[in-house]
Amino acid sequence: MTDNDPCAEPWTKGEGTAALTRFYYDALKRKCLAFNYFGSKGNQNNFLTREACETTCPTWVNPCAIGQPILDADSRPLRCHQGALCSTGFVPHRPLLFKEASIINFRYYCHVGFDESTTACCPSQGDPCSLIVKEGRGNQGIQRWFYNQKTRQCQPFTYKGMGGNENNFLLREHCESTCPVWVNACPQGEAYLLPTGRPQQCDPRNENSCPLTHWCHPGKLFLSLKA
Known part of the structure; x- marks a missing residue:
């Protein structure tokens, strides 16, 4: 007999006249299902x-929008929490598992689902503040927060539990501490932005506190406004 990976083999009823209840691993559904085995x-x-099937094969849900989650030494998704660094473990590749060297060229983030079964380190899709809101897939109704680039504000939305992206925060405070939230006080045009994406603060008593293209608006927080 060949020593193949049982989790990668297609299931077969075999041959014979027996009717034995057995279990096979469905790689697409990631579930162990019952079937009648004919005996040989x-x-x-x-x-x-x-x-025995679930101990041998990875019976877990993939909550990631793209790619596969990082797996631990037991071939199950590495558990994490929002803000945690996802940098160690394994990633699935065909029927094999490769260690950390396989994830060097990819950045992962902690996807927080409805519960532990859908919380895992998933491939990143980019800067969370630049991504459009994504309600995902599933049958959950979880209140989350996303950053709206147009309004520069953090707003609530309902997340379905899986398949989202990094523009998905548990709390409004998490969103506001990550993305540049501010109100545009300019009568026209935009405030002068720093490389961080936040408006430059200025002093109306100091004519050099703004670039030549802008003037200082004396509001609650002084901003550099476009001239």
Whole structure:
């Protein structure tokens, strides 16, 4: 017999006249399912119990919008929490698992789902403040916060539980501490922005506190406004 990965083999009923209850691993559904085995000519994707199947093969939900989550040494998604660094573990690649060297060229973030089963380190899609809001997929209704680039404000939305992106914050405070939130006080045009995306503060008593293209608006917080 060949020593193949049982989780990668297609299931087969085999041959014979027996009707034995066995379990096989469905790689697409990531579930262990029951079937009737005829008694012979089967393969290694054939388990006596559901527990034996689930111990051998990765029975978990992929909550990521793109790619696969980082896996731990037990071939299950690495658990995390929002703000945690996702940098160690394994990533699935065909039927094999490669260690950290495989994720060097990718950045991962902690996707926080409805519960532990959908919380995992997923491939990043970019700067959270630049991504459009994505309600995702699933049947959950979770209140989250996203950053609206047009209004430069953090707003609530309902997240379905999986398939979202990094513009998805548990709390308004998390969103506002990550993205440049401010109100444009300019009568026309835009305030002068720093490389951080936030408006430059200025002093109306100091004519050099703004670039030549802008003037200082004496509001609650002095901003450099376009001339």
